[in-house]
Amino acid sequence: RKPPAGLIVHTDRGSQYASAAHQALLQQHGLRLSMSRKGNCWDNAVMERFFLNLKMERVWQRDYANHNEAIRDIADYIVTFYNNLRLHSTLGYLPPAVYEQNMANTQPISLSEKI
Structure with a gap:
C-alpha cells in the first residue's frame, strides 16, 4: 500500500x-x-485478538506437514477469509476489506470557514 x-x-x-x-x-x-507499555496488554488488544482468532479458527484445526504448508494456509486464511469474508462486530459486522473500502469512499468532514 x-x-x-x-x-x-x-x-x-x-x-x-x-x-x-x-x-x-x-x-x-x-x-x-x-x-505498548510494560505489563499493559490492553495496548495491543486488537492484535492479540487477531492472533487468538487465527489460532482458534485455523492453526489449531490443522495438522501441517511442513513449514511451507503452514505459511500458505495461514496466508490464505488471512487474505481470503479473514480480510474478505469474516464478519467483525467492531466494524459493524463487515469484513475488514469492505469496511476499508466504505471508509475510502466516504467524503471527509468539511471544515467550517468560520473561525
Missing part, C-alpha cells in the same frame, strides 16, 4: 521489535515505532 512517512507501527515490547535492526528498518522506510 506504500503508506506515507510517519505511519505508526505498534508492537509489544518483544526483543525483536526493540532491536537496533528493527528500528533501523522502520527508520529507513520513514515509519514510527510505538510500543
Whole structure:
C-alpha cells in the first residue's frame, strides 16, 4: 500500500521489535515505532485478538506437514477469509476489506470557514 512517512507501527515490547535492526528498518522506510507499555496488554488488544482468532479458527484445526504448508494456509486464511469474508462486530459486522473500502469512499468532514 506504500503508506506515507510517519505511519505508526505498534508492537509489544518483544526483543525483536526493540532491536537496533528493527528500528533501523522502520527508520529507513520513514515509519514510527510505538510500543505498548510494560505489563499493559490492553495496548495491543486488537492484535492479540487477531492472533487468538487465527489460532482458534485455523492453526489449531490443522495438522501441517511442513513449514511451507503452514505459511500458505495461514496466508490464505488471512487474505481470503479473514480480510474478505469474516464478519467483525467492531466494524459493524463487515469484513475488514469492505469496511476499508466504505471508509475510502466516504467524503471527509468539511471544515467550517468560520473561525
